[in-house]
Amino acid sequence: MKVLVTDPIADAGLDVLREAGHDVRTDYEIEGEDLLEAVSDANALIVRSGTEVTEEVFEAADDLVIVGRAGIGVDNIDRDAATEHGVIVANAPEGNVRAAAEHTVAMAFAAARSIPQAHTRLKAGEWAKSDYLGAEVNGKTLGVVGFGRVGQEVAKKLDSLGMDIVTFDPYISEERVERIGAELVEFEECIERADFVTVHTPLTPETEDLISDEELELLEGGYLVNCARGGVVDEDALAAKVEDGTVAGAALDVFAEEPLPEDSPLLYVDDIIVTPHLGASTEAAQENVATSTAEQVVAALENEPVMNALNAPSIDESAFPRLEPYVDLAETAGKVAAQLLDGRIASIEVTYEGDIADEDVDFVTASALKGVFSPLEWQVNAVNAPQIAEDRGVDVTESKTKQAEDFQSLISVAVSDGEDEVSVDGTLFAGNDPRIVRVDGYRVDAIPHGRMVITRNTDEPGVIGLIGTVMGNHGVNIAGMFNAREAIGGEALTVYNVDGEVPDAAREELESDERVIGVRYITLNGQS
Numbered sequence: 001m002k003v004l005v006t007d008p009i010a011d012a013g014l015d016v017l018r019e020a021g022h023d024v025r026t027d028y029e030i031e032g033e034d035l036l037e038a039v040s041d042a043n044a045l046i047v048r049s050g051t052e053v054t055e056e057v058f059e060a061a062d063d064l065v066i067v068g069r070a071g072i073g074v075d076n077i078d079r080d081a082a083t084e085h086g087v088i089v090a091n092a093p094e095g096n097v098r099a100a101a102e103h104t105v106a107m108a109f110a111a112a113r114s115i116p117q118a119h120t121r122l123k124a125g126e127w128a129k130s131d132y133l134g135a136e137v138n139g140k141t142l143g144v145v146g147f148g149r150v151g152q153e154v155a156k157k158l159d160s161l162g163m164d165i166v167t168f169d170p171y172i173s174e175e176r177v178e179r180i181g182a183e184l185v186e187f188e189e190c191i192e193r194a195d196f197v198t199v200h201t202p203l204t205p206e207t208e209d210l211i212s213d214e215e216l217e218l219l220e221g222g223y224l225v226n227c228a229r230g231g232v233v234d235e236d237a238l239a240a241k242v243e244d245g246t247v248a249g250a251a252l253d254v255f256a257e258e259p260l261p262e263d264s265p266l267l268y269v270d271d272i273i274v275t276p277h278l279g280a281s282t283e284a285a286q287e288n289v290a291t292s293t294a295e296q297v298v299a300a301l302e303n304e305p306v307m308n309a310l311n312a313p314s315i316d317e318s319a320f321p322r323l324e325p326y327v328d329l330a331e332t333a334g335k336v337a338a339q340l341l342d343g344r345i346a347s348i349e350v351t352y353e354g355d356i357a358d359e360d361v362d363f364v365t366a367s368a369l370k371g372v373f374s375p376l377e378w379q380v381n382a383v384n385a386p387q388i389a390e391d392r393g394v395d396v397t398e399s400k401t402k403q404a405e406d407f408q409s410l411i412s413v414a415v416s417d418g419e420d421e422v423s424v425d426g427t428l429f430a431g432n433d434p435r436i437v438r439v440d441g442y443r444v445d446a447i448p449h450g451r452m453v454i455t456r457n458t459d460e461p462g463v464i465g466l467i468g469t470v471m472g473n474h475g476v477n478i479a480g481m482f483n484a485r486e487a488i489g490g491e492a493l494t495v496y497n498v499d500g501e502v503p504d505a506a507r508e509e510l511e512s513d514e515r516v517i518g519v520r521y522i523t524l525n526g527q528s
């Protein structure tokens with residue numbers, strides 16, 4: 001498979017890709033039309049923060065399965081467009097946390113002791129000792145805005161250097177905060193109490209310009225550190241507040257415009273120190289994120305679960321061997337159910353009975369939805385199937401019961417057009433052998449494979465013979481069949497496995513016989 005890498009990643013990651021047999025192309029300068037051209041036959045794309053992965057990129061990349069982000073922030077990737085195109089977006093959320101936290105601490109010290117400014121002047125031959133009277137962190141308060149992985153790591157480090165820690169994060173529990181020895185407070189209080197504020201949120205519509213004029217006023221006399229994302233802090237406001245002395249100093253690793261924010265006022269204020277997005281730039285961090293990302297790309301290209309998929313349900317690695325056969329079974333049940341329903345699908349219900357009910361089945365349900373939509377949509381997978389359901393206004397419900405009547409585990413996919421409902425139940429026999437065991441309430445034992453014909457007919461002598469004869473006359477070989485009926489002489493349902501395509505003429509001929517109530521030709525697209 002073709003893997004395009006458009007930002008520099010460590011060789012260790014490239015080795016993982018090559019060892020898995022993939023064709024790796026690195027092009028670190030590529031952008032615009034060239035990027036669209038390069039991605040057009042790529043199966044995977046690996047980026048850092050330097051590549052904007054826009055909707056256009058996804059539109060140009062018909063074969064793309066995954067975008068791997070060798071790092072944490074994914075604000076440069078249009079995740080909605082990825083989901084719409086059925087492309088997984090996965091990042092490496094752990095590998096550079098320590099590096100980012102260490103850089104943050106270094107930047108706090110550098111700002112508080114004016115290290116870059118003093119360094120520059122000394123190198124220029126000036127002994128400016130009396131110009132610099134810095135601030136200590138010991139005994140001071142650190143305000144951490146965003147208490148995720150990096151925020152917590154910074155808190156731990158500066159706590160050990162004698163700081164009191166307050167934090168604002170609307171999505172974290174008080175218990176977690178207290179375990180680190182910090183205090184969870186409201187936003188304004190966090191900034192007002194802090195001598196140093198450090199920002200560790202992602203850049204989202206909610207966090208854009210989170211820290212602006214008002215907040216900088218609250219920080220009066222303190223320092224601001226931003227090693228998260230440019231755009232979370234209003235740059236014009238910060239430059240003005242440092243310049244007029246409201247804020248004592250600032251340290252920034254990230255900018256609203258990267259690379260080189262030439263016009264940014266931040267570059268021209270002396271008490272603002274800057275680095276060119278170096279937070280993750282350590283050997284260890286780069287090796288970590290490159291290998292973790294490459295491993296996820298390899299997994300995605302082998303259709304295996306992706307650990308840090310951000311826009312798709314994922315399966316825990318340890319559960320994968322148990323759940324993998326159910327993933328295929330759910331998809332198959334969904335495909336059959338969708339092809340049996342006449343009307344427009346209004347709702348889908350996926351039910352789990354027995355042992356399978358103990359598992360985390362998000363990915364299995366997404367696969368059932370994939371199965372339902374795959375006869376209707378051109379490019380559907382477990383990533384975009386839930387989104388397709390939402391876009392089409394299809395109600396999706398998932399239910400579980402530990403009780404199972406006849407099977408150890410049973411998955412049922414029921415689709416309804418609002419009036420009629422069709423359900424298909426599947427299970428795994430010994431050796432993970434998939435079986436359809438109920439169609440619309442009829443107990444069957446059908447091997448879901450390739451092509452099937454499902455007929456409803458009256459239960460009377462000669463009907464099965466008729467169906468066999470018509471199929472034979474049209475050159476369709478029957479490989480297997482299972483017949484089920486309500487009661488002797490009532491209505492019957494028969495599932496046929498057939499070897500070849502069933503021509504329309506065969507179906508029409510069958511349906512013209514009054515004993516045949518309905519005929520459905522189902523394809524599973526070569527699935528076994």
Ligand SMILES: NC(=O)c1ccc[n+]([C@@H]2O[C@H](COP(=O)([O-])OP(=O)(O)OC[C@H]3O[C@@H](n4cnc5c(N)ncnc54)[C@H](O)[C@@H]3O)[C@@H](O)[C@H]2O)c1
Nearest residue numbers: 073100146147148149150169171200201202227228279280
């Ligand atoms: N400078 C670098 O090189 C570098 C390196 C690593 C990470 N980062 C950036 O640091 C940021 C944080 O990374 P992380 O690994 O800690 O992420 P994370 O997801 O573990 O933590 C982010 C935290 O921000 C919180 N948050 C979200 N919205 C918020 C809001 N409105 N107000 C307050 N808190 C909010 C979340 O609840 C979460 O706890 C990311 O933007 C990442 O890209 C930068």
Ligand SMILES: O=C(O)[C@H](O)COP(=O)(O)O
Nearest residue numbers: 048049050071072073280
């Ligand atoms: O979000 C991240 O992981 C950091 O900002 C690092 O970005 P980079 O990989 O472009 O250095």
